[in-house]
Amino acid sequence: MPPTERPRTTLSAPWRRYQSRLHRVLGVYILCLIGFLLLMAMAEHAGLSRQWLGAIFLSATIGTYAGIGIYCRTADASEYYVAGRRIPALYNGMATAADWMSAASFLSLAGGLYLQGFSGTEAQAGGLAYVLGWTGGFCLVGLLVAPYLRRLGLYTVPDYFAQRFGGRWPRRIAALAAVLCSFTYVVAQIYAVGLITSRLTGVQFEIGILLGLGGVLVCSFLGGMRAVTWTQVAQYVVMMLAFLIPVSWLAYKQLGNPLAPLVYGQQLPKITALERQLMDSPAEQAVIDTYHQRAQALQIKLLDVPTALAKERKAAQDKLRALNTQRADAAAIFAASRELAALPRDVPTARERWTRSLQDDLERAKPLAGMPPHAQAFAGDPEGSADEQRRFQLSRLNFMALVLCLMLGTVGLPHLLVRFYTTPSVGEARRSVAWALFFISLLYVSAPALAVLVKFEVFSHLVGTPFDQLPNWLAQWSKLDPTLVSFSDVNGDGVLQLGELRLGADIIMLATPELGGLPYVVSGLVAAGGLAAALSTADGLLLTIGNALSNDLYFGDVQPGAGAMRRVLGSKFALLIVALVAAWVASRRSADILFLVSASFSLAAAAFVPALLLGIFWRRTSGPAVVAGMLSGLAVTVYYMLANTPSWRAAWGLGADGALWWGIQPISAGVFGVPLGAAVMVLLSLVWPHRVAAAAPRC
Amino acid sequence: MLADPVKPPDARRRARIKLGLLLVWLLTTVGSVYFARHWQATVLGWPLNHWLAAQGALLVFLAVLLVDVWSYRGCDEAFDAPD
Numbered sequence: 001m002p003p004t005e006r007p008r009t010t011l012s013a014p015w016r017r018y019q020s021r022l023h024r025v026l027g028v029y030i031l032c033l034i035g036f037l038l039l040m041a042m043a044e045h046a047g048l049s050r051q052w053l054g055a056i057f058l059s060a061t062i063g064t065y066a067g068i069g070i071y072c073r074t075a076d077a078s079e080y081y082v083a084g085r086r087i088p089a090l091y092n093g094m095a096t097a098a099d100w101m102s103a104a105s106f107l108s109l110a111g112g113l114y115l116q117g118f119s120g121t122e123a124q125a126g127g128l129a130y131v132l133g134w135t136g137g138f139c140l141v142g143l144l145v146a147p148y149l150r151r152l153g154l155y156t157v158p159d160y161f162a163q164r165f166g167g168r169w170p171r172r173i174a175a176l177a178a179v180l181c182s183f184t185y186v187v188a189q190i191y192a193v194g195l196i197t198s199r200l201t202g203v204q205f206e207i208g209i210l211l212g213l214g215g216v217l218v219c220s221f222l223g224g225m226r227a228v229t230w231t232q233v234a235q236y237v238v239m240m241l242a243f244l245i246p247v248s249w250l251a252y253k254q255l256g257n258p259l260a261p262l263v264y265g266q267q268l269p270k271i272t273a274l275e276r277q278l279m280d281s282p283a284e285q286a287v288i289d290t291y292h293q294r295a296q297a298l299q300i301k302l303l304d305v306p307t308a309l310a311k312e313r314k315a316a317q318d319k320l321r322a323l324n325t326q327r328a329d330a331a332a333i334f335a336a337s338r339e340l341a342a343l344p345r346d347v348p349t350a351r352e353r354w355t356r357s358l359q360d361d362l363e364r365a366k367p368l369a370g371m372p373p374h375a376q377a378f379a380g381d382p383e384g385s386a387d388e389q390r391r392f393q394l395s396r397l398n399f400m401a402l403v404l405c406l407m408l409g410t411v412g413l414p415h416l417l418v419r420f421y422t423t424p425s426v427g428e429a430r431r432s433v434a435w436a437l438f439f440i441s442l443l444y445v446s447a448p449a450l451a452v453l454v455k456f457e458v459f460s461h462l463v464g465t466p467f468d469q470l471p472n473w474l475a476q477w478s479k480l481d482p483t484l485v486s487f488s489d490v491n492g493d494g495v496l497q498l499g500e501l502r503l504g505a506d507i508i509m510l511a512t513p514e515l516g517g518l519p520y521v522v523s524g525l526v527a528a529g530g531l532a533a534a535l536s537t538a539d540g541l542l543l544t545i546g547n548a549l550s551n552d553l554y555f556g557d558v559q560p561g562a563g564a565m566r567r568v569l570g571s572k573f574a575l576l577i578v579a580l581v582a583a584w585v586a587s588r589r590s591a592d593i594l595f596l597v598s599a600s601f602s603l604a605a606a607a608f609v610p611a612l613l614l615g616i617f618w619r620r621t622s623g624p625a626v627v628a629g630m631l632s633g634l635a636v637t638v639y640y641m642l643a644n645t646p647s648w649r650a651a652w653g654l655g656a657d658g659a660l661w662w663g664i665q666p667i668s669a670g671v672f673g674v675p676l677g678a679a680v681m682v683l684l685s686l687v688w689p690h691r692v693a694a695a696a697p698r699c
Numbered sequence: 700m701l702a703d704p705v706k707p708p709d710a711r712r713r714a715r716i717k718l719g720l721l722l723v724w725l726l727t728t729v730g731s732v733y734f735a736r737h738w739q740a741t742v743l744g745w746p747l748n749h750w751l752a753a754q755g756a757l758l759v760f761l762a763v764l765l766v767d768v769w770s771y772r773g774c775d776e777a778f779d780a781p782d
Contacts, residue, residue: 142763
């Protein structure tokens with residue numbers, strides 16, 4: 001795809017020829033992709049099995065990405081670090097969009113909107129905060145950061161700290177912070193890769209990780225930024241097709257118009273009406289009462305755990321003994337002994353397990369299965385009782401704090417900023433931010449539409465279906481992973497109530513094709529889209545971490561005089577190691593990964609945003625002040641997160657209740673870190689005398 | 700690093716536009732969230748607050764970036780050092 005000539009300005013004739021060649025290649029690629037989909041649809045019609053369809057989808061997409069990687073292989077420093085700085089604004093925008101939209105955006109965003117509605121609750125803000133936060137940050141990137149960084153002609157984000165502030169420590173801290181906030185993020189992407197590949201083909205989770213990792217490594221290891229860029233463009237197209245086809249189909253089916261973002265608003269009042277019906281329904285009330293009874297029974301047991309446990313064990317033993325003496329059949333005896341073995345081993349285990357199911361039951365004993373009314377902004381009621389007013393204020397405050405953190409995190413995430421180093425000019429960098437926001441918005445205006453359409457489908461068709469007539473996909477997904485879907489006839493009336501159905505966030509996107517009655521090819525495409533989202537983000541992150549470790553920490557510090565070839569080799573080596581470590585961490589399936597991903601936005605905001613903005617716009621900002629500011633901002637953010645994490649508090653023997661400042665949830669800890677870091681930087685810069693670095697020409 | 704000694708004549712104008720754009724960005728972000736509960740009107744079949752947060756704000760963000768690109772027309776290229 002890349003040309004041999006190096007165009008000097010974006011107005012020259014060779015540059016225009018180069019761009020029109022890229023347009024042709026992209027057009028052919030999209031046509032091939034659509035042709036491939038039609039071919040697969042015909043193969044399915046002819047009777048190809050799902051297993052084979054999944055395997056073909058997996059190998060075709062990963063093969064394409066690997067092929068681009070091999071074609072773009074390079075050992076040249078400028079090609080490896082910044083793709084030779086000749087990516088046109090449009091294509092850099094596409095690559096940035098793919099880089100930006102991770103598995104969380106593709107799989108969980110619509111699901112989160114389905115579960116949380118407009119804004120989530122006061123304890124867990126969410127919903128449209130993610131849509132606003134993950135798009136609005138680009139205004140700051142475009143207006144305040146990207147063009148100025150591009151003007152300096154650097155390779156990495158920590159390079160900026162070395163050039164602007166001098167000394168060793170600013171670059172060291174920046175490189176370490178880049179590794180810190182990118183690593184947790186990359187682990188989550190690789191986890192998602194393992195999940196999707198294992199579902200698509202039925203291979204083991206660990207083998208799924210290795211397969212996906214192979215695709216990532218061939219690409220970023222061989223071709224660096226150059227290969228990653230063109231792969232991301234290819235992945236963006238797959239993602240968009242995979243998202244827009246099911247959404248458009250659902251919109252066409254429900255409203256007779258496939259342009260979902262334009263028409264889904266009509267469904268919102270209908271959903272509100274359905275919600276009211278469900279809240280008044282006696283069957284739903286019966287389900288809620290059952291959960292309340294279960295919760296009460298658990299509360300009584302939790303009052304005196306040792307006695308309750310002994311009583312349960314004795315009851316189970318008596319039952320087993322009675323069955324044995326009656327010479328009951330083997331199956332009944334086996335079931336009774338299984339029941340006995342399933343009891344908690346000791347008192348602490350029992351307490352932990354019962355507390356968890358108590359919380360679970362209380363959670364499910366809420367109207368609408370714990371989902372806030374979809375169209376209502378914020379929990380509580382501004383005109384209600386004192387408690388409701390407090391809940392309203394808290395919900396709105398946390399929503400705004402989350403939006404702010406996500407926006408500032410956007411400005412601070414190094415794997416995003418480095419994308420704007422790859423354009424041929426400052427003007428192209430500026431234009432590519434606008435293109436990136438355009439391409440991202442295409443998906444982000446469709447995600448709320450998908451959430452609303454799915455909710456309408458569930459409320460109006462799925463709820464109220466007799467259990468023996470439920471669609472097949474529900475049982476299939478719940479067998480695969482009960483955290484995605486689970487359902488049981490709680491009140492025993494043989495009909496599915498909303499309170500009896502539990503949907504995880506990721507399933508909304510994955511099951512949409514089946515919910516809309518589309519062929520399996522579309523399900524395969526959606527999985528391939530999720531894979532593309534995870535792989536594209538993982539590519540960019542791995543490159544950033546590898547370059548920070550090698551270019552900034554090792555060659556910047558230990559061997560500053562090393563040649564360009566050795567630097568590239570070192571970066572490739574670091575990338576390989578990081579990929580393997582990340583795969584190992586992901587294969588351990590730690591439960592805290594999701595939290596860590598959201599945390600990385602606060603970390604990136606606290607570490608980079610004050611230093612970048614002050615460094616760009618205030619001449620007096622000095623190196624020591626930046627080091628102190630970054631460290632204090634990071635420290636306060638990390639402290640606030642840890643001090644309010646239940647598992648961490650338990651490990652240190654602290655009380656169960658965290659110490660929240662103004663009721664802000666730990667996910668938005670960046671709202672404290674950023675102002676503190678900025679204040680420290682300003683104060684110390686005023687105190688500390690320093691030299692002004694050479695200025696770059698500007699306009 | 701940016702405040703360089705030689706400023707082209709319309710740098711001041713661009714800086715003013717940029718400040719204005721930042722203000723628009725801030726008002727959009729805060730406004731679409733803070734008053735969401737109070738704006739319950741329905742416009743063309745859409746609940747206004749939901750439309751603002753889910754689509755309207757995104758359109759404003761895009762417009763902010765486009766105006767910024769427009770205000771730098773012909774300027775960046777003149778200063779680009781080929782590397």
